[in-house]
Amino acid sequence: MEFEGQITYLRNECVLFMRTKERFGGLSNMAAGYPLSINGINIPTSEALYQACRFPHKSEIQKVIIGQRSPMTAKMKSKPYRKDTRPDWDQVRVDIMWWCLRVKLAQHWEKFGDLLLSTGNNPIIEESYKDQFWGAKPVSEEKLIGLNVLGQLLTNLRELLKRLDADKLQYVSPLTLSQFLLIDKPIGAIESGNHKYDTSTFSVKETMYDLFASDRNVVPSTRKDVRSLLDVDKHSASFSEGYIPYASLAPENTCVQLSLDFI
Numbered sequence: 001m002e003f004e005g006q007i008t009y010l011r012n013e014c015v016l017f018m019r020t021k022e023r024f025g026g027l028s029n030m031a032a033g034y035p036l037s038i039n040g041i042n043i044p045t046s047e048a049l050y051q052a053c054r055f056p057h058k059s060e061i062q063k064v065i066i067g068q069r070s071p072m073t074a075k076m077k078s079k080p081y082r083k084d085t086r087p088d089w090d091q092v093r094v095d096i097m098w099w100c101l102r103v104k105l106a107q108h109w110e111k112f113g114d115l116l117l118s119t120g121n122n123p124i125i126e127e128s129y130k131d132q133f134w135g136a137k138p139v140s141e142e143k144l145i146g147l148n149v150l151g152q153l154l155t156n157l158r159e160l161l162k163r164l165d166a167d168k169l170q171y172v173s174p175l176t177l178s179q180f181l182l183i184d185k186p187i188g189a190i191e192s193g194n195h196k197y198d199t200s201t202f203s204v205k206e207t208m209y210d211l212f213a214s215d216r217n218v219v220p221s222t223r224k225d226v227r228s229l230l231d232v233d234k235h236s237a238s239f240s241e242g243y244i245p246y247a248s249l250a251p252e253n254t255c256v257q258l259s260l261d262f263i
Helices: 048-053 059-066 069-086 087-109 108-118 149-161 167-170 252-257
Strands: 007-010 013-015 037-039 041-043 123-124 143-146 226-232 234-240
Touching: 013 048, 013 234, 037 087, 041 048, 048 059, 059 069, 059 149, 059 167, 087 108, 087 167, 108 149, 123 149, 234 252
Parallel strands: 013 123
Antiparallel strands: 007 143, 037 041, 226 234
């Protein structure tokens, strides 16, 4: 996932969050009340999970981080070990953040899902005076500027949640990264307790759905402007008029034959 160029946002056209006690504070990784479970290991916050993913080859560091009840403390505990951060961190950190948000939604389906949907149709912005990568910085009373990557990920997740097939978001595949580990064990698939899935019909590579810049999607579309190219054992590949094929759960060989992306 790549994000380039600073974006200017108008405050009155956006949903902003900064402090965890505010109305939309639960969107923050620093928010309490959203404990997670990975491979049967309890993790207090999504911030602790994200920071632990820096050190897949250092289980002792991971244990220190996920043992912190405070998300800020978890972040601070990681700082002395930053030299041990996985070497490709800058290339994979957005994918890992997207995965963390997916896990947070899957394991807090109603609570986090309702919060996301309550933001309506406006862009979601993390307001920050320091971080213009994950958030956007106020430059006047009306404007903020930044990449706002976390806000964009949350906005994209909200749009996926509005779809008729949104319940598929309750199943989260592990990222296809080398050394995607927690306490020396490969991180497995995450499945919400709300629903059971036949994973053979939803085996997809974790790919961020960029609502603003991409014509790709990670699940078959149900929008009216999309028509089906084929139907193979209830696995579909679809395309939107004027765009390349962008969704497929068909078997890989079928996708190859039709020059579709196997996701």
